[in-house]
Amino acid sequence: xxxxxxxxxxxxxxxxxxxxxxxxxxxxxxxxxxxxxxxxxxxxxxxxxxxxxxxxxxxxxxxxxxxxxxxxxxxxxxxxxxxxxxxxxxxxxxxxxxxxxxxxxxxxxxxxxxxx
Amino acid sequence: xxxxxxxxxxxxxxxxxxxxxxxxxxxxxxxxxxxxxxxxxxxxxxxxxxxxxxxxxxxxxxxxxxxxxxxxxxxxxxxxxxxxxxxxxxxxxxxxxxxxxxxxxxxxxxxxxxxx
Numbered sequence: 001x002x003x004x005x006x007x008x009x010x011x012x013x014x015x016x017x018x019x020x021x022x023x024x025x026x027x028x029x030x031x032x033x034x035x036x037x038x039x040x041x042x043x044x045x046x047x048x049x050x051x052x053x054x055x056x057x058x059x060x061x062x063x064x065x066x067x068x069x070x071x072x073x074x075x076x077x078x079x080x081x082x083x084x085x086x087x088x089x090x091x092x093x094x095x096x097x098x099x100x101x102x103x104x105x106x107x108x109x110x111x112x113x114x115x116x
Numbered sequence: 117x118x119x120x121x122x123x124x125x126x127x128x129x130x131x132x133x134x135x136x137x138x139x140x141x142x143x144x145x146x147x148x149x150x151x152x153x154x155x156x157x158x159x160x161x162x163x164x165x166x167x168x169x170x171x172x173x174x175x176x177x178x179x180x181x182x183x184x185x186x187x188x189x190x191x192x193x194x195x196x197x198x199x200x201x202x203x204x205x206x207x208x209x210x211x212x213x214x215x216x217x218x219x220x221x222x223x224x225x226x227x228x229x230x231x232x
Contacts (some may be wrong), residue, residue, distance in 0.1 A: 029152075047221075093158075109157075
């Protein structure tokens, strides 16, 4: 079974600054996907970024980038130039690759507050 | 692309009553998922459909829970004889395999269930 751990229950960052959210996972699988989802207050879960485990290059999406360390089983999210709209719960998630199982395993989340 | 929709958005019921939730996935998404999210936690996988076939069920899905996807389009999740511990947000997601973002799950807004 896979586990995902987010060790920072809450974080805050000043607007326009950079913040990094941590995520570690435990798995015996060699091929898998990792995701960061954002859940704004009272709004639905939105995909922020995804990473395929077989890719060495870290994924980036505009102001969002990841630091994927496969050997360390670490998958942190960096948000640059933080904006007020980034205030949300952020969930790290794991999914095995390949046919047969598509369930996401989520961490408990990190509540990020962007301060004006 | 209208996104994943869920109805109702909120449901309050008394213990022992039956409730049914509906999920309409993104059109042409052949995979549909149900998750449960309790306060302060990440979503937990309940079940998964590929077209009309229910291919995976979590141990969380007790015999009081049943899910269907009769024509491979919308899905329903029924909880019989509700208990206070069933109070949670029930999330639906859908996905499809494509060349750009295979198996990425897109979430609906959720149905918040309160059992009194």
